[in-house]
Amino acid sequence: MTDLTDKVAIVTGASRGIGRAIALLLAMQGAKIVCVARSADELTEVALKTAGLAVPADVSDEADAQHVINEALRQFGRVDILVCNAGVGSFNLLEHFSAAEWDQMFAVNVKGTFLLCKAILPHLKAQHGGHIIGIASDVARRTFQHGAAYGASKYAQDAVLSTLRKEVRSFGVKVSTIYPGLVDTYFNDSKPGSPDAEKTHLKPADIAQAVRYVLEAPAHVVVDELMIHPLTQEW
Template identity: 90%
Template structure:
C-alpha cells in the first residue's frame, strides 16, 4: 500500500461535508493538507484540526485556482494529491431553471475541476508523479427528473477527468473518479443527521475512505472509477 505520510494533498470544498471528512482523514494518515473553500471561517477551523494550510478560494475563478496551487508550492514545494471535491447543486424542472443556476453549477463543478487540474499539471508532470481524484456523482452515469443541470455538469466533469486520465498516464500521474450516491451533508441546502438520511444516505466518512482506498493503491494499480452508494438507495 502507498504511504501517505508527508504527501502534500490539496482538498477543495474542505470546509464541511465530504471535503472536510477527506481533509481530516488524509491528515490522520500523515498527509500535509491544503484546505480550500470559499468560507474562510469554517476553512480555518478544519485547517487547524488538520494542522494544514487554509487557502480561501473560489475554485471557479482562474486567479483563485492558480493561487491555490502557488500557495501549496510556496509552502511545501510540491503537490502529490489533488482532490477536486467542491461542488454545488440545485434541482428543478428544466423549464424552471434560471441561467444563473445553470452557470453556477457548471462554473463550480466543471470549470473548477478544469482550472485546478490545469494549474497543477505543470508541477505534477515535472515530478512525473501525482494523483488527481475527482468527486463526481452517481448521476454522472444516469439521469433523473429535476436533475438536468446538475446531471449535465457531473457528466461533463466526468468527461474532463476521464480524458485527462488518458492524457497524463504516460507522465506517471493517476486520475481517479469517485461516484457517490446520496450523502448525508449540507448539499442542496440539506441538514445532515435527519432520521431518513440515517437509513438511506452515505456518510461523508464513507467517501473519505473511498478516497483513501484509491490513493493507497500500489503504484502499479490504477483505479480509474469507483462507484459507492448505500444499499438502500433506489434508482
C-alpha cells in the same frame, strides 16, 4: 492504512461535509493538507484540526485556482494529491432553471475541476507523479427528474477527468473518479443527521474511505472509477 507522511494533498470544498472528512482522514494518515473553500471561517477550523494550510478561494475563478497551487508550492514545495471535491447543486424542472443557476453549477463543478487540474499539471508532470481524484456523482452515469443541470455538470466533469486520465498516464500521473450516491451533508441546503438520511444516505466518512482506497492502490494500478451506492454501501 497507507502512510502519507510528507505527501501534500489539496482538498477543495474542505470546509464541511465530504471535503472536511477527506481532509481529516488524509491528515490522520500523515499528509500535509491544503484546505480550500470559499468559507474562510469554517475553513480555518478544518485547517487547525488537520494542522494544514487554509486557502480561501473560489475554484471557478482562474486567478484563485492558480493561487491555490502557488500557495501550496510556496508552503510545502510540492503537491502530490489533488482532490477536486468542491461542488454545488440545485434541482428543478428544466423549464424552471434560470440561466444563472445553470452557469453556477457548470462554473464550480466543471470549470473548477478544469482550472485546478490545468494549474497543477505542469508541477505533477515535472515531478513524474501525483494523483488527481475527482468527486463526481452517480448521476454522472444516469439521469433523473429535476436533475438536468446538476446531472449535465457531473457528466461533463466526468468527461474532463476521464480524458485527462488518458493524457497524463504516460507522465506517471494518476487520475481517478469517485461516484458517490446520496451523502448525508449540507449539500443543496440539506441538514445532515435526519432519521431518513440515517437509513438511506452514505456518510462523508464513507467517501473519505473511498479516497483512501484509491490512494492505496499500488503504483502500477490505476483505479479509474469507484462507484459507491447508498443503502448497501458497497464499492
